[in-house]
Amino acid sequence: MLNLVIFGPPGSGKGTQGVKIAEKYSLEHVSTGDLLRNAIHNNTAEGMIAKSxxxxxxxxxxxxxxxxxxxxxxxxxxxxxxxxxxxxxTVAQAEALNGLLIDHGRSLSALLNLEVENEELIERLVLRGQTSGRSDDNEETIKKRLEVYEAQTLPVLDYYKKKGVYKSVKGVGDIEEIFTNICQVLDKVVEAEV
Structure with missing residues (x-):
């Protein structure tokens, strides 16, 4: 059974590809944003703490x-x-996720890292900002988000490289081309697990 992390900087296409991966491989697609919104909406104890x-x-x-x-x-x-x-x-979250997976009788099959150059990311995000009206998709804010990503989340990649589950995927091209690249990697992961 596949348990995956999709990873990459802002604008790398994680959300778009995540939906396609979950559908093809029959996975439960979960984002922390969705979980937080659901917990708050359902007035759970954790949701109320998060809301505060x-x-x-x-x-x-x-x-x-x-x-x-x-x-x-x-x-x-x-x-x-x-x-x-x-x-x-963050690495602390990666370690906590590892513990959660063990507690629930699971293990991580792979971390898929969508590799995209910063220039391409900035171009994509500025374009997204122009079409979606997202105020955080302007060049200055984008550059800051990429700096934060590199400082805080790149160490997560090293963590998963040491665990032997890191998989790099070229995240450039059209959506279907990138998805084909992802499927080639995932099909090998599935074969190795059987």
Whole structure:
């Protein structure tokens, strides 16, 4: 059973490709943003804690996100694989995810890293900002987001390289071409697990 993390900088196409991967490989596509919104909407204890941080404009602490992820995994059938999108973002979150997977009788099959050059990312995000009206998709903000990504989340890649589950995928080309690249990598992962 596949349990995957899709990884890459802002604008790399994680969301678009994540939906396609989840559909093709029958995985539960989960993003921390969706989990947080659901927990808040359902007035769970974890959701109310998360809301208190969000309302102050602060990041939700790792332990709250891990608790929400734990509740989600508890409800998921053991034979259903998971695609984690936007999580983990730090080495501490990666270590916590590893513990959660073990607690739920699972292991991570692969981390898929969508490789895209910064110039291409900036171009994509500026274009997205022009078409979607997202205020955070302007060149200055994008460059700051990429700096934060490199500082905080690139160490996560090293963590997974050491675990032997890191897989690099060229994230440039049209959507179908990138998806074909991803499937070639994932089909090998599936074969290795059988």
């Amino acid at each position: 941080f969000i309302d102050k404009g602060e990041l939700v602490p790792d332990d709250v996100i891990i608790d929400i992820m734990d509740v989600f995994m508890e409800k998921l059938p053991i034979d259903k694989g998971i695609l984690f999108d936007g999580f983990p973002r």
